[in-house]
Amino acid sequence: MGKLSPRHAVVDSNMCVACGTCADVCPTGAMEIVSGVFAKPTEEKCVGCGICAKECPASAIRVEVRS
Amino acid sequence: MKKQQRHWYHYLWIWSIIYFSLGFVNILFAWLGLISFCLPLIFAIGGGNKLFCNRYCDRGQFLRVMGSQVGLSLRREMPEWMKGKAFRYGFMVFFFAMFFNIIYVSWLVASDIQGVQEAVTVLWTFQLPWNWTYSAGITPWVAQFAFGLYSLMLTSEIIAIVAMLIYKPRSWCVFCPMGTLTQTICKAKYVPTAK
Numbered sequence: 440m441g442k443l444s445p446r447h448a449v450v451d452s453n454m455c456v457a458c459g460t461c462a463d464v465c466p467t468g469a470m471e472i473v474s475g476v477f478a479k480p481t482e483e484k485c486v487g488c489g490i491c492a493k494e495c496p497a498s499a500i501r502v503e504v505r506s
Numbered sequence: 507m508k509k510q511q512r513h514w515y516h517y518l519w520i521w522s523i524i525y526f527s528l529g530f531v532n533i534l535f536a537w538l539g540l541i542s543f544c545l546p547l548i549f550a551i552g553g554g555n556k557l558f559c560n561r562y563c564d565r566g567q568f569l570r571v572m573g574s575q576v577g578l579s580l581r582r583e584m585p586e587w588m589k590g591k592a593f594r595y596g597f598m599v600f601f602f603a604m605f606f607n608i609i610y611v612s613w614l615v616a617s618d619i620q621g622v623q624e625a626v627t628v629l630w631t632f633q634l635p636w637n638w639t640y641s642a643g644i645t646p647w648v649a650q651f652a653f654g655l656y657s658l659m660l661t662s663e664i665i666a667i668v669a670m671l672i673y674k675p676r677s678w679c680v681f682c683p684m685g686t687l688t689q690t691i692c693k694a695k696y697v698p699t700a701k
């Protein structure tokens with residue numbers, strides 16, 4: 440298992456409209472749309488770059504320091 | 507960082523341009539707009555997913571190409587109320603009421619209660635003459651439905667483009683009636699799994 444990045448994307452599933460924009464732009468292929476309901480990043484793949492957060496039209500993504 | 511592989515479906519945004527161009531030539535092509543109504547529902551009801559939005563929607567792609575790649579979007583933050591459930595569900599109900607009204611008017615034409623309106627109505631207000639796309643001989647209700655559907659598709663495209671220009675490129679997807687409906691269906695079918 441590789442080392443996890445210090446920051447990662449966190450999705451507010453209440454705000455998410457499951458449009459898939461984040462999955463489309465994520466350079467590591469970390470974002471997945473779970474059953475057409477909300478987006479969820481694969482922790483091991485997310486490098487916390489924030490590209491998805493910049494593009495999300497619903498402002499449902501924040502990039503946070505991993506706890 | 508690795509560049510994502512391009513697939514044939516990444517070019518479906520071209521369909522948006524083709525669709526509106528075809529309706530400019532012959533209004534009967536507007537019927538093809540039903541694909542955008544049926545496919546998302548087939549994915550949502552049959553597969554319990556939003557694969558149409560996530561992969562195959564020409565409009566979603568068109569907005570991202572124009573907003574992000576061409577750089578037409580001002581990328582302002584959308585007002586909170588636009589992202590709220592009241593607006594999203596309210597707009598969905600209104601939009602589908604307008605869709606059923608198109609079916610109702612087509613039925614009136616089929617029943618000879620009303621004649622065909624050879625016009626495209628934009629934003630439910632402005633009537634644009636569109637008569638060159640229609641020739642006598644076409645079954646009147648078929649033409650009427652085509653004018654109605656094209657009006658609805660054009661209206662929603664205009665709203666989507668304005669939202670793309672002001673807010674983030676795919677802002678329309680936040681309150682898109684089809685997107686809201688399919689997410690609602692997926693939510694109803696969703697069974698959370700452990701892990």
Ligand code: SF4
Pocket residue numbers: 450454455456457458459460461462472477478494495496497498499500
């Ligand atoms: S871009 Fe935003 S709204 Fe769309 S699926 Fe991703 S988190 Fe959800």
Ligand code: SF4
Pocket residue numbers: 447448464465466467468469470480484485486487488489490491492502
């Ligand atoms: S923060 Fe970067 S790596 Fe993580 S999900 Fe978003 S786009 Fe992908």
Ligand code: SF4
Pocket residue numbers: 458546558559560563564565566567678679680682683684685686
């Ligand atoms: S929300 Fe609407 S416009 Fe956006 S991808 Fe889905 S169907 Fe297309």
